[in-house]
Amino acid sequence: MRLIDVVQLTNSEYLNMYKLKLINKKGTPKDYYVASRRKREEMSCNTKKHDVCDGVMIIPVTENDEIVMLKQYRPAISDYLYELPAGMIDKGETIEQAARRELYEETGLRGKSYELILKPSYSSVGLTDETTAIVKMVVEGEMTNYNTEEDEEIEVFKIKKCDAKDFVKNHHVSVKGALVLLSM
Template identity: 35%
Template structure:
């Protein structure tokens, strides 16, 4: 596989759309559509810059999940708290800001920050830092008018039942499963 050229198709406020022309293993020219959160000046930039954080948060033996409307699927699902890094913002500050904006909770302590991982490699180079933390405080809504989010804290037993009946993003489903079934 060899990338031949990259063309910027559309540049939105949050997503940029590119066409990548490449030679497949048979030597045939093919076009791949890529969506990125980052502005890509050249093929060297693809997948090089993390765009945000994904937060796995706990409070007193409960796991935080958001019930969140997602326009891309036109319904609400369970999701992890997440958001985009702002220019010059540290990973920790982004996690603090996003946790507060989406739930009203604050960071009691950071447990771990994993290197960026890719979230949708079938069509995007988007990657986020995985931030694991303990949260404190009570819920309050600080979301924008463009977000519909309800935060909740769930026990292991509640999550075991929800995993069989509710719809989740893949990352939140994985995190909830491991929290529910392993100590």
């Protein structure tokens, strides 16, 4: 496949649709549709930069070996899903700064330590060029959802590390969160 052009189809603040105009190995034109959080000129298909980070997911662990989780409403499925805290990296922020900010906003907790577990990686490359880094933080403080954005519906809770695999088996957990919990 060879990329010929990228056409922006929507103009939204956080996510846009693009049509990729391609030529396949037989010379036939093909259209492929993708979503991206990036501007047209910053998309991976144009820059070939695979180390840009759009978002971060945090593995918050307490001193008592508990994992802090979220039950969060997701409009795309019009239902709640169990997840680890996560969010977008704001312009000018490092992965660590975004992780600390998102952790506090979604859980009320502060990170005592920071460890990069997975560098920016594509989350669903068949649909988007979005990348997510995964970090682990030992956390402290009182849990609250008081600092969430007005459109976020989040319940914060803890599970014991030793119960993580059973939790995944018995609940609807996001795939990224499930993979992390299954490795605990």
